[in-house]
């Protein structure tokens with residue numbers, strides 16, 4: 001007999017066996033496998049929508065007809081499907097009765113009934129699901145669960161599940177001890193992930209109330225929306241807050257929470273990436289999506305069309321992921337700084353969301369990792385986006401500081417303007433007065449500057465101003481404050497410098513300015529400057545101590561001295577005389 005014929009014979013014998021003994025079903029040996037999500041060991045069949053089977057009818061159906069065996073850990077059959085029956089064979093191969101936790105880890109399933117059959121007799125029957133009041137459930141738990149004592153040998157577990165939402169049935173069987181361990185580790189995991197997101201949300205909410213920029217508020221709303229949604233679909237919210245509100249409330253709440261974070265997330269992305277400025281069509285499309293789909297869902301709510309609303313909610317969530325990436329791509333195209341990181345984190349989160357959704361829908365294997373991937377992806381995205389917001393905050397602060405600095409600087413020479421001088425000089429001035437140290441000012445005015453402008457042009461005049469500023473900067477100590485005081489006038493405040501030292505310094509500057517030679521088509525440009533100096537002698541100003549308001553006086557006195565230089569031929573340095581001081585002080589007093 002060749003191979004082909006022997007294969008045919010084997011298939012024939014198998015078919016014969018099946019027709020005699022029913023369809024073979026693997027059995028879970030609970031000693032070898034003390035915990036598992038049992039989809040691959042579970043056969044399932046669906047009721048006709050209008051004909052509810054009894055347990056006896058279901059057992060008969062499992063024995064007689066061809067029933068499917070689960071392909072993945074979770075059995076997932078889609079949205080709004082007919083009630084499903086499941087059968088799992090359990091083997092306690094120890095010599096004692098053992099305690100097990102049997103659970104279905106999706107909290108949105110409406111009605112779940114369970115029977116344990118041992119040697120043709122029902123030894124335990126429980127019912128739960130979110131349609132059953134919390135205190136009437138077999139365990140006061142976030143999803144359907146009950147404790148079962150399995151006698152030694154084989155027992156069969158039958159489940160009947162009825163639900164309008166996604167029919168995802170991750171049936172889990174574990175020893176009580178392992179189930180408790182899993183509860184603890186899962187609490188830590190959720191605590192950690194939610195902790196990160198809530199902390200970030202609160203921090204950004206505080207920022208929003210202090211800086212009043214919408215992106216911080218939207219980001220906080222996005223995270224809080226996601227956390228509440230996640231608490232809702234993992235059953236935790238309903239356990240704490242709404243245990244007795246029933247499936248109607250829970251189903252609708254889940255749907256609306258599901259879209260809150262999508263809406264907030266999309267508007268946050270628009271604001272963060274400022275898409276209105278360079279991608280107005282996509283920006284408007286995003287706004288329309290966040291208005292039209294929720295409006296459709298409200299209509300669904302008014303007419304109590306849960307399936308329709310659920311479809312729209314899934315549509316919005318899918319559109320959300322697509323739009324998030326499109327907004328990021330547009331931002332990247334327009335070289336927006338935040339675009340690259342935004343894209344990395346939104347693609348990662350979208351991938352995680354897709355995998356988790358596909359796991360619930362039964363397209364990819366359901367397990368702890370695939371189910372929780374959505375939270376991991378979101379936490380990763382939350383951290384990246386918080387980083388982007390922090391960067392935005394920092395650059396806004398830097399811009400502000402730059403703007404303030406620019407407002408204090410003269411754009412032509414880069415020196416302080418009058419405002420900048422006041423800002424920088426005042427603290428130094430008060431310190432010098434407190435310590436009784438010498439301080440002086442030098443006022444400089446370029447001679448016949450108008451002639452330079454007239455003879456060589458305004459731009460050459462600007463070059464002269466820059467050249468003088470460069471000389472003043474080169475000759476200055478770190479503590480000196482230099483300012484462009486007016487058109488062609490400059491002022492220097494020299495801390496810890498007596499009037500005599502300031503006069504010497506001014507003379508050096510005068511000589512350096514005299515040596516400057518600029519070239520121009522009209523010939524070489526040479527020029528000079530006049531200097532007025534005023535300061536203290538041994539810490540005293542006109543034999544008295546300096547007063548707080550003497551800075552203005554001292555500048556006025558230097559101006560008087562400068563005026564005298566201008567009147568007596570220019571290109572000189574002149575220190576103030578006692579007479580200048582007296583005149584100026586009496587002027588200030590008036």
Ligand SMILES: Nc1nc2c(ncn2[C@@H]2O[C@H](COP(=O)(O)OP(=O)(O)OP(=O)(O)O)[C@@H](O)[C@H]2O)c(=O)[nH]1
Pocket residue numbers: 412445446447448449450451453457458459460461462465486487488566
């Ligand atoms: N190029 C240029 N010229 C300026 C600027 N600011 C003021 N000026 C010019 O500076 C000139 C100042 O002329 P005046 O006040 O008559 O003084 P001056 O010609 O230097 O004469 P003295 O001070 O008496 O030696 C005016 O022609 C102004 O237009 C500037 O930023 N750039």
